[in-house]
Amino acid sequence: HLEREKELTKFRDLIAAERRQLPWFKLRKDYVFESEAGPKRLGDLFAGKSQLIVYHFMMTPGCDHRCHGCSFLADHIDGANQHLKHHDVSLVVVARAPLAEILPYKQRMGWKFDWVSSYASDFNFDLQV
Template identity: 50%
Template sequence: MDLPQVVSRDEWLAARKELLVKEKESTRVRDMVNEERRKLPMVKVDKEYVFEAPDGKVGLPDLFDGRRQLIIYHFMWLWESDQGCQSCSLLIDNVGHLSHLHASDTTLALVSRAPLAAIERFKTRMGWTLPWYSSYGSDFNYDFNVSMDEAVAPVEYNYKNKATLLLEGMAFMTQGDGQGVSVFLHEGDSVFHTYSTYGRGPEPLVGTYNYLDLTPLGRQRYINEFLHHDKYEA
């Protein structure tokens, strides 16, 4: 790619101030969208889901770990290679210290439609300590539209049905597993689903991209082109 033009300090400062106006407007719009997200109505989860954890079977309320809010990252499993996908792994590599979320009464957990033994093996390989549950054998992934199989449920991903996905050239998203984020609130004895996002929706959680966006060379590669962190050559 072409490098930026070389200019004087005064020219650079003028261009920087012009960009600053756009950055501030972008921040204002982001704050507005965040406020609208918090105002979204919510839906009571009236179905019991069973997950596999290292200590045995647990339900959705157990995933909150005693906190009021739960963020689930739907971690896509690559069945052909029996490991977690690279882009999902990049996102999890960028998760900070969980104490900051916990101090805000919020739990972060991973859920994959894969056998727990496979999850535990990959988790150990990656050196992660986040809670990671198996939804293998349950309807959870299908109900939250991150597993696509017409024999189980109507195909939908990123709020688009199968016909729309095919029309938009996204046939690869009409079968198998995808990734996404879902948010839940525990109020009294009830659990509510408040938000889900898919596709590029979870992208702000990828800190590597946020850093690279500050640089002249930018992101340099599509998210699927990143490798598992133990696969880069020295």
């Protein structure tokens, strides 16, 4: 297994390098998200930092299912987020579900990170997530 795991690691590194070489594109729409503090534009999500990580949480409008993979990852965001802030990075979680569906789950899970809804925008569709 060790040999195959090393192969997998090298392959994953290759894919990551290819992803970094993908062309950049300029976002031309003025996306607005619903947040606990009210409407926020994409630029607002940077929260004064020069870099922004957007995690797409697979939670669609009206769906009772909560993605186990997304939830597992979200369980680890708050701890890492304090370090990201010290490196000029903001992190926000985005879901297509309305905020009224997101917040009860966020509260139940005890998460503190910023989570916004893209329900009223084309953000997720335009970025193909």
